[in-house]
Amino acid sequence: MSLSDTIAAIATAISPQQGSVGIVRLSGDRAVAIAKTIFKTSKRQKWQSHRLLYGYVRDPKTDCLIDECLLLLMKAPRSFTREDVVELHCHGGIMAVQQVLNLCLEQGARLAEAGEFSLRAFLHGRIDLTQAESIHDLVGAKSPQAAQAAIASLRGKLAQSLKYLRGKCLHILTEIEARIDFEEDLPPLDLGWLQSELEAVAAESQKILATADRGELLRMGLKVAIVGRPNVGKSSLLNAWSRSDRAIVTDLPGTTRDVVDSQLVVGGIPIQVLDTAGIRETEDIVEQIGVARSRQAALSADLVLMVIDGLVGWTERDLEIFELVRDRPVILVVNKMDLVNYELRITNYELRIMNYGLGQLPIVPMAAALNQGLEDLEAKILQVIHQEAIAAADLDVAINQRQKACLLRVVQALANVQIAIADQLPLDFWTIDLRAAIAAIGEITGEEVTESVLDQIFSRFCIGK
Numbered sequence: 001m002s003l004s005d006t007i008a009a010i011a012t013a014i015s016p017q018q019g020s021v022g023i024v025r026l027s028g029d030r031a032v033a034i035a036k037t038i039f040k041t042s043k044r045q046k047w048q049s050h051r052l053l054y055g056y057v058r059d060p061k062t063d064c065l066i067d068e069c070l071l072l073l074m075k076a077p078r079s080f081t082r083e084d085v086v087e088l089h090c091h092g093g094i095m096a097v098q099q100v101l102n103l104c105l106e107q108g109a110r111l112a113e114a115g116e117f118s119l120r121a122f123l124h125g126r127i128d129l130t131q132a133e134s135i136h137d138l139v140g141a142k143s144p145q146a147a148q149a150a151i152a153s154l155r156g157k158l159a160q161s162l163k164y165l166r167g168k169c170l171h172i173l174t175e176i177e178a179r180i181d182f183e184e185d186l187p188p189l190d191l192g193w194l195q196s197e198l199e200a201v202a203a204e205s206q207k208i209l210a211t212a213d214r215g216e217l218l219r220m221g222l223k224v225a226i227v228g229r230p231n232v233g234k235s236s237l238l239n240a241w242s243r244s245d246r247a248i249v250t251d252l253p254g255t256t257r258d259v260v261d262s263q264l265v266v267g268g269i270p271i272q273v274l275d276t277a278g279i280r281e282t283e284d285i286v287e288q289i290g291v292a293r294s295r296q297a298a299l300s301a302d303l304v305l306m307v308i309d310g311l312v313g314w315t316e317r318d319l320e321i322f323e324l325v326r327d328r329p330v331i332l333v334v335n336k337m338d339l340v341n342y343e344l345r346i347t348n349y350e351l352r353i354m355n356y357g358l359g360q361l362p363i364v365p366m367a368a369a370l371n372q373g374l375e376d377l378e379a380k381i382l383q384v385i386h387q388e389a390i391a392a393a394d395l396d397v398a399i400n401q402r403q404k405a406c407l408l409r410v411v412q413a414l415a416n417v418q419i420a421i422a423d424q425l426p427l428d429f430w431t432i433d434l435r436a437a438i439a440a441i442g443e444i445t446g447e448e449v450t451e452s453v454l455d456q457i458f459s460r461f462c463i464g465k
């Protein structure tokens, strides 16, 4: 992959007969020259930076008309990549953008690799690595809160905090090194200052680290499986919750055969809900496979909603299903509460559930068919996944697992400096650990990062980003 190539890619999502506009993007030294061979505009319009030109794309070999387009020119360094960038705004769908892209490639551009526009923006110093990663997060965001965290990082909030930490570490390092090099000429190190600076850096690092759990939830979301005996109302729950008719509901036990999923957002957290086949012994081959899939879904879920029938109550069959899922976080949904005396039953369940040794199982009474109990269910879910702690993190950025791993190394290295001081080790030892802390911060921002880490990060991007 050469940085001196001029690259081209379709920058928008493409889908047949969809999207009113599609954009082909070029970046590099030859972007303007390539665009000029295929895009014709009236003489009155000048090829000026940050202006839109109106015109037509033609195949220069055949003079065949391809599309009516707008062209946006952004001259280096005032562009996303800091190279010359040309955008051809074509008609949507597949054909126009694909043909325009092919012409760019025929005229000497190379198809961009995944994330290569963003990689160039990073390598040319327009954004740091945390900002580049946030572009990927923003594009993939599945809730407004996830998008908010991404845009905060994109604006450089995390980058700023890290820059501040790195600055402090460098300052401490300089003070210590000066004592190594010119010991006689300088006043002795102020150990009180040094330690309070180290503690301040560690505390700030911890504050950023505290956003990692929220980051994980916002990025990955939660997989929630609905399981239970046939006919307890699992599919009714999925439909009520997703306000859809996603799953088939009938009064026949064994209606759901396959795992049916739906995407929701609860408290800003993207949730994938899986409705599953009712679990029971059966002779029906198709249903058997469905039941096996239910078990699999339950075991791979982050959280299980185990549904029982409020009218029937807790049965031995329910206990068997509970045994299957009890290693996962479980919420017990007591459904069809519209059919029973509420107060009486709930007390009854709590007693019986205690008798079964199920402990402090969270219970939510519901009437899924009547859309009742959904708010309680969501509140209980947020409680079970410790949402309070997550919402309490007082930074609006939310770091990812890579950034977390680096920050943990920062904290560890700082602790090692403290140990070196306490053990009165020679100053060289102090600086070794401080340098490790600085390097770990640099790995987050991209100031000190290996090619393989960059490769890992940018290869997850889509082509055209």
Ligand SMILES: Nc1nc2c(c(=O)[nH]1)N(C=O)[C@@H](CNc1ccc(C(=O)N[C@@H](CCC(=O)O)C(=O)O)cc1)CN2
Pocket: 023, 074, 077, 078, 079, 080, 087, 126
């Ligand atoms: N059509 C289009 N829309 C888009 C993008 C794009 O590349 N093209 N973006 C792509 O991600 C996002 C906007 N982000 C951008 C970020 C920086 C620059 C840019 O040219 N920056 C220059 C000049 C700034 C200025 O003139 O003030 C710079 O920072 O030097 C452009 C878009 C979202 N929308």
Ligand SMILES: Nc1nc2c(ncn2[C@@H]2O[C@H](COP(=O)(O)OP(=O)(O)OP(=O)(O)O)[C@@H](O)[C@H]2O)c(=O)[nH]1
Pocket: 229, 230, 231, 232, 233, 234, 235, 236, 237, 248, 249, 250, 251, 252, 253, 254, 255, 256, 257, 276, 277, 278, 279, 335, 336, 337, 338, 339, 366, 367, 368, 369, 370
């Ligand atoms: N009265 C009442 N009926 C309900 C409630 N929830 C579901 N039902 C009814 O119970 C029957 C079974 O509902 P489903 O949602 O298909 O149950 P399921 O657990 O998905 O069943 P399987 O897919 O067969 O395992 C249907 O007739 C529903 O209308 C409820 O809250 N109250």
Ligand SMILES: [K+]
Pocket: 230, 231, 249, 250, 251, 252, 253, 254, 255, 256
């Ligand atoms: K059913």
Ligand SMILES: [Mg+2]
Pocket: 234, 235, 236, 247, 248, 249, 255, 256, 275, 276, 277, 278
């Ligand atoms: Mg069902």
